[in-house]
Structure formats: structure tokens, C-alpha cells
Amino acid sequence: MSKTTTETLNAIEMKNITKIFGNFKANDDINITLKKGEILALLGENGAGKSTLMNILSGLLQPTSGQILLNGKLTNIDSPATASKLGIGMVHQHFMLIDDFTVEENISLGYENTKHFFLDKNKTEQEIKQISEQYGLGIDLKQKVADITVGMQQRVEILKVLYRGADILILDEPTAVLTPQEIDELIEIMHGLTKEGKSIILITHKLDEIRKIADRVTVIRRGKTIDTFSTKGVSNKELAQLMVGREVSFKTKKPESLPTKTVLSIRNLIVENKQGIQSVNDVDLDVLAGEVVGIAGIDGNGQSELIQAILGLTKIKSGTIEILDNDVTNKNVKDIIQQAGNIVGQVPEDRQKEGLVLDMNIAENIILKTYNRYPNSSKGILNYKNINSHARDLITEFDIRTTNEQNKVKSLSGGNQQKVIIAREIDQNPELLIISNPTRGLDVGAIEYIHQRIIEQRTSGKAVLLVSFELDEIMNLSDRIAVMHAGKIQGIVNAKSTNEEQLGLLMAGVSNGGENE
Amino acid sequence: MNNKLDKFFVPILSVIFGLLIGALIIALIGYNPILGYQSMLNSSLGNSLSIGETLRTATPLILTALGFAVANYVGLFNIGLSGQALAGWVGSIWFALVFDGLPKIILLPGSILAGILACALIGIIPGILKVFFNTSEVITTIMMNYILLFVSTHITHNIWPKSFMQGTDSTKIISNNASLRTEWLTNLTGGSRLNLGFLLALIFIILIYVLIKYTTLGFEIKTIGLNPIAAKYSGISLKKTIVSAMAISGGLAGLAGATEGLGTFQNFFIQSQSLGIGFDGMAVALLGSGSPIGIFISALLFAVLKNGAPGMNLAGIPPEIVNVIIAIIIFFVGAKYLIKYFITVEPKKEVKGEENK
Known part of the structure; x- marks a missing residue:
């Protein structure tokens, strides 16, 4: 039939895939x-079915019905090992690397070359080097994974699947942990891969990247394919609307900030970690009532330690x-x-880990900080009637999607779990709200909601300190942005007059980026 | 649904499996299992005397199991119940002998409290080591079992005055004013050793239930047990709460020891090895899924099995078979995933689907 000629151009076809759990x-x-x-982006909210679909493709799950065609041939992928053999490799969002092993050891793990029962490290090294050079990955094979940057670790993951002979790569949220510069480099690598004939499926919620990276995009909503189209000429707004099924606003509307009194004041703060290294190094920072101060920076530059110091969780x-x-x-x-x-x-x-007790129910999680106070308890005895009715109020007020307040928090989706925390904290009407990565892993609908709530707090005259690894989020919400690098505040800039490039430079430790304050 | 499964079906199925496999073993070694079980039940529940003794056996098991459960709620494994119960026994008898002449209304509560307090303090030691030095409570409590065992021997031999003693290895019988025994319970149960300790155990079942379910301390204990990091972030004091829970745990074991001393035996005599009630209490707590009501039921079951052993013997079956049955039951409770696998092969997937929504 004539279809052979057209369809062999397709690396993968997943046809009428249905997967039913219960x-x-x-x-x-x-x-x-x-x-x-080509690079195909798979776009969808949390729980839309992207992971299930990719788990089917990588052999972890079997479809209830439907067919998978690999290079035009009907294929049965019954296990991850089969998928690997067929040339399908997945780079997970959370890296699967052993920190104390070298890059080379991590890559060859499980696929070692042997000679007379001994490891043939020379051969392995040559093979890996050759692939690394071919795709311009530029990785030092002898370094321990613990000692290289997150961006490099990701390249190790990519190299790992290439070493295993993958022709089809699935990348799950690959940019979540990278700086803007690293993202650009990754995009280059991905384009290099496709030039060499590899095909890539990219899973992401980040709309900008889809337009920059992918050739086409398939939108999935509630387990159904909504549409597939070329990314040329598509706007973020259109993408988001298709994904969520309604109109979404990106820029959180916010009135002028009118900062008043100083709520948080940090002077010459030094925090040492267990090895005696100064994870927070001489930081000065003020947060005023009525403003959002964002702390930008790559993960691990002292942001967590700074927050922990403010809250008394670590020694100063x-x-x-x-x-x-x-x-x-x-x-x-x-x-x-x-x-x-x-x-x-x-x-x-x-x-x-830090915000919720997953095995407790919603009501109990809501009283986590106020259990010992009226009306939640009096004289050491909990009053469940008040606790539960208050929880029901908050569930309605904060639009937490669940059937009732007695459900365990672990049964909620990520976005709703985060809403439980937001509800608990905002309900106390705090003067200072400290927020770390509030929307990590959430879909645009939930992000939009949480951002609105944060801005509401700020506009009602509260002080907000926001730490986020997402530059977009920082730029969208903050009034002032402090950039941290290696434990120091590299610069504080006005959110209105800065741009990604300046912030990226500051994040990378270039000190002349922030001169506009 | 999943939770109910854990708490309810797993223990019940474990008991059924234990009894079935026990029957199989009895049959395999050439005896009649039905006859064996009949005679076992007869021995532990056949008349008012044996019922009284069975309830008496259950008493310290309920208390040590409650002690284990409270430590377990905060996320610790108190293996030291045995030594703590021993200390409670010694402490209560000591008080009873020293303040011999006091009226019952002071002497009995005093002796009980002495037992509880001695052990609350002893329970605090591993708690403090845990929170300040992160020492494994499993190891410290096991080691303290030995320390307390030999200290109790030392006290009996070298510290207590001759006037306390009756021979070299046991103390005098305590005065009536310190005894937990009462005429009405003794008469009601045909002269058994059942005593007020059983009522105390019932009261503490309710108290611990209320503690865990309705108090702020119980909330702190549960939160730490389920997620210590989130507890810390919420401002719950890990140190204070863990030490408190260990004090309560030890105190309950001490009360178990006190009921043995003031109720069952009326004196203290040298122990050659750690008290069985400590270790059986752990098993009872496991079988009872840590819930006070579950503990009550499983303590009764254990007492029936234990007091039924002589009955097995009467039927010609080696009484050790009872320990085998107990071991099998505990094995199945421990292997709950195995049981869950058998009863949830189908619904398992449904649960996953719900999470995805």
C-alpha cells in the first residue's frame, strides 16, 4: 500500500491509546x-495524562487498548528493557544519577563493557567520548556527578540515553532546574540532536520554551488529544487556552506597590553549613509592608539557608x-x-516534605500551626467540630478540589496540596509571608490562582518574600528582585526596569549586572 | 478504605491464618486440632476462675502494648518495655514496703505512682539520648533492659534491708493496704488473682485513646511520627514532644509492672531474664494496629492463647504449639503486604486512578 512511504517518516505513532485505571x-x-x-512538545496540565502516555511509550505501563507504531511497524513495548532495546530513552525530571560515581561510571552503569570478566574502562571511555563529541555535549567524564552543575548533570542524563542507543528521546520538564543561559545551551543541544536524526518528545508546561524549541505541539487535556499543530506563529495565550480549556491571564494584575514600614530587616547575616562553608555570606535585606521582594538565583546558592535562618530552622x-x-x-x-x-x-x-503531613487529612493539615489555640483547641483538648467546619470554609474559599475535609492530603493533586498550604498560611493573615517556589510543578491554572493570592496579600499591605527558581515567576510577582549567588546578594534590582539577561548575569555571579537601583 | 484494611482486616486475617496453620501443624504431628483448640479454650475460658486468670494475664499486656503504641505514634520503637515494667514492679513494691503502715487510700495510689514515675524517668533516658545525640532508641532501650534486670537483682540482694526480705531472693508479701486485689473481684472469679489492675488497664485504654485522638499533645505526637520535618517547620518542639511520649510510654510499662507486683504476685522476687510482658506487649500492639481498642482485643486474644497452653498439654499436644501460633500471627501482621496482596489484587489499580484525578 502507498502508506508505507509516508508513514516510515514517522518515528513513533501512538494510535487510539486508551488507558483505564479502575x-x-x-x-x-x-x-x-x-x-x-523533529521535536514534538507534549503540553497539558498536571494529571492531563502526559505521564501515563509516556510511561506507556517507555514500557512501564501497558495500554488498555490502542497501537504503537515504531518506524511504521506495529510494536509491543512490554517493559522498559524492551523500550531501551528499541531505541526509546527517557530523561526524567528528577535525575537518576549516583552522586559519588563519576560521569563515566554513571553513564555505563548496567551497560558496562567487560573483558575477561573485568571492566574494560578504556573502551567504555572511548565510546562515551565519541558520542559526547558528536553532539557537542562537552562533558568531563572523570568528574564526580556531585561536583558538576545541575545543567551538566542533565547532559549526563542525555548522554546516558544516547549511550544506550536511543533514537527517540523523551525529555520530561528538562528546563525546570536550569538558568536562562543553560536553557539556551540545552536548546542548542536538542537542535543538534535532531540534526543528527534523533527525534525528541518534550514534556513541559512552559509555553515560551515550546515555541522556542519544538517544531510541533500536541495538546492533551483530561486524557484526550485536543489538537496538534505547528508552533510557528502560535501565541502563549492560545497555547494556554487550549491546555486549560479557558482563557488564562499570565501577567498577574497588580496595582502600584505602596511600601510602608519595614517588616523584615536582615543585617550582615552569616550562616555556616556543617562543613563550615558560609552558605549565606553577609546578607543585608529589607522587606517592607506592601511589597513583594523576590529572591532569584540558581538552586543551591544560599536561598534555602537564608529562609531557614529567618524562621529559626538553622543556626545563625x-x-x-x-x-x-x-x-x-x-x-x-x-x-x-x-x-x-x-x-x-x-x-x-x-x-x-516540609509543608504537609501527607498521611493526615486536610483539616489536620490546616491546623498544623494553630492546633494549640482557640478555637481549634482549649486547655489542651482539640475541638474537631470547629476544626472541621473551618477546614470546610477554607476548602470553599481557596477552591481546593476534594470531596471533603477528611480526605488525606496525599490523595490530592500537587496543585491542591499547595492550595492547602496557601490556605493555612494566608488564613492566619501574617504580616510577613515567606514563600519558596510556590508553583513548582503546577499547571497554569493553579499557578494563576496562587499568584493572584500572593499579590492580594501584598496589596493588602503585607510584606512578601518570594524565593523562586522560575525567573518568570519572580519577574511577574516581585516589586524588587534580589539575586543570590554563592551565598551573597549579587544585586538588588527594580523588577520593572530589569530583564532576563541582566538577572541571568547576576545569577551567574557577574557583579556589574545590577546597577539600576 | 486502605486504612481500614490495614487496621482491621490484616489483624483478623492474621489471626485466622495463625489458627489455621497452627491446626495444620497439630494435625501434622499427629493430634486432633479441634480437640486441641477445644481444650485450649476450656483451659482459658472454661470457668469463672480461668476467665479471671485470663483477664489477669491480659492486664499487663494491655498496658505494655499501650506503652509501645504511644512511642510508636511519635515514630520511636520502645523495645525497653520489659526493663521498664521490671522497674515499675520494683518501684511499687519498694514504696509499699517502706511505707508499710500507711492507710490504703494513700499507700495503694502511692505505690502505683512510684512504679509509674520510676519508669517514666527511665523512659525519658532513651528519649533524651535520642533528641540530643540522635542515639538509636532501639539500641539504648534494649541495653537498658539488661541494665534494669541486673540492677533489680542488685537491689534485692544488696540494698533492701533484711526486714523487707523473705529468704534471699524474694521480698515479703506486701500489706493488704498496698494490694490491688479486692475481695469482690476475687470472689467473682472463683478465687483468681484478677485485681483492680484490670480496671486500671481499662481506664488507661480510654485515657490513651483520648490522648491520641483529642489532645494537642497527641496531635503533636502523631504529627512528629508521620512527618518530623513538617512538624519542625510548624513550630512543634520535637525535643519536648519526643521526651514526653517516651515518658508516657515508660510510665505505662511501669504501671504494667506495678499491677504484676501489687496485684498478681504481691511481692518481688529475683528475675532470671527480661519480663515476657514487655515483648508480648509489642506483639499485642502490632496486632492491635496501635489503636487502644485493637490493643484491648488482641491482649485478650493473647491471654486466651497463653492461658490455654496448659489445656493443649492436657489434650496431649505440646503446649509450645501456642507460641508457634502466636509467632505465625505476628509473622502475618508483619507481612501485611502479603495479605493485602491477596485481598486487593483488583481494587489496587483503582486507588491509583483516583490519585491521578
């Missing part, structure tokens, strides 16, 4: 086509921290966050 359709008759040598070596003129330096957490009616609210970096 009575829930995760994938409902999905069709995607990946052409040879020297310097002072004042909240509303009260010295809170080296006070304990309880005194800081629970003083005088919860002056400080916090949305922690890792919502599941």
Missing part, C-alpha cells in the same frame, strides 16, 4: 505522531534578623512563627 480513564483515545528528526553564625522591630535572631521556630498571632507565614520549598 474506572478512571487516564488516556482516552489519544493519538500522537512523532516525525523523524552572626548578624541580626528583626521582624517588626523584634529581634528574632536565633530564636526557635515556635517563637518566630507563632509569636503574637502568627506574624510570619511560610510556604516551604518542598510542600510534601
